[in-house]
Each structure stands twice: as C-alpha cells, then as structure tokens.
Amino acid sequence: MSDKVVIVDVGVGNLRSVEKAVAEAGKELGLVPERTADLDAIRRADRLVVPGQGEFSELLRRLGSERLELLKERIAAGVPYFGICVGMQILFSSSEEAEGVAGMGVLPGSVQRLQGGGGLKIPHMGWNQLELRAEGHPFLEAGSWFCFMHSYHCVPSEAGVVRAVAVYGPNQVTAAVARDNVFATQFHPEKSQRAGLSLLGRFLRA
Numbered sequence: 412m413s414d415k416v417v418i419v420d421v422g423v424g425n426l427r428s429v430e431k432a433v434a435e436a437g438k439e440l441g442l443v444p445e446r447t448a449d450l451d452a453i454r455r456a457d458r459l460v461v462p463g464q465g466e467f468s469e470l471l472r473r474l475g476s477e478r479l480e481l482l483k484e485r486i487a488a489g490v491p492y493f494g495i496c497v498g499m500q501i502l503f504s505s506s507e508e509a510e511g512v513a514g515m516g517v518l519p520g521s522v523q524r525l526q527g528g529g530g531l532k533i534p535h536m537g538w539n540q541l542e543l544r545a546e547g548h549p550f551l552e553a554g555s556w557f558c559f560m561h562s563y564h565c566v567p568s569e570a571g572v573v574r575a576v577a578v579y580g581p582n583q584v585t586a587a588v589a590r591d592n593v594f595a596t597q598f599h600p601e602k603s604q605r606a607g608l609s610l611l612g613r614f615l616r617a
Contacts (some may be wrong), residue, residue: 436611463497466510494595
C-alpha cells in the first residue's frame, strides 16, 4: 500500500502512543504514519487520524480555524477520518463542556456530560465491553473490550450513526460512530492492546 496516513498533531493527548499504535498496526501493510500539523501534509493525506484528550474547546483552539476547515474539506472529499476521544467529540455541533463554542458540525448532535451519582466515578476510566448498534461496523467486533477515559460523550441526533455503545452505570455511552468515510471512537484504541491494534489495522486496510 502507498496510502499516506497522517496523524494530526494537536499538541495534546497520547500523540506518541497513537503514532506507535498506528505504526504497529500498519507494519504488515508497509504504512508509516506521519505525525504533523502541517496543512499541506493534511491536504495530501489519504487517511486522517485525529486524536485528542482534554477539553473540547481547547482541542478546537489548538487546531485553529484554517486546519478545521481543511479537515471538513477533506472529509467532504471522502478521505477516511478516524477520530479518537475528543477527536470524535469535535465532529459534533456543540458540547456541554464549552457552552457557545461551535464544533465542526460534521455529524448532527451534541456532547453531554456523563451522569454520576450513587458512588459512580466521573470521569469514566477503565475497560468496557462494546455492544454493537445499527448494523455494527466492519471495523468493530461484538464483545470487544476497550479502554475509556472521559467525562463527556456524544449524543447524536441521528441514531443510525451510533455503531457501538458501552454501559457505564446509568449511561449508555456512545462508544463508536460512523457515517460514510467518518469513523470515530470515544475509547482509546492506542491504549487497548490487541483489540485496539486490530481495530486500527482494519481502518488502515479498508
């Protein structure tokens, strides 16, 4: 394969871990990811991976308006996009974490805080099993376990984009969403050992 895989360097999060995981998943395919914030590199990418930890508004600020517009252009052009954690959340229109701050609006819906209470710890940190929704997705395997670290999750206004959920107390966490060339997860594949590498490998092969 000669695909150019770009990991968008947002300056926060497990960038090195994401880079290592994507490199490992792409080894048999001869794919070496490029981690960069360069606009020209993003413009030339055949596949985009956008990681993120921290706050919704902070990730948007770090990306900046020019880079965000370019990402939307590349998504509209059909370039495969894999968003991780906040890299998934910014696909939506808004977030309770940042009132008045507009997301990318690629997918309809909002990001809402997880419900706590009854001794349930927020943020949600740990391993949870996926339950597939809609028709599932070719990248996902029913019953797989993945590592989550978050206080907010996406609530799409179109139920069909939800491809997997994970139960955490009273929360039915939106674990994975997909539409056309866009795929994103609330969990961290780079921290999910073999299941995470398998998932990234399917994205790179698709």
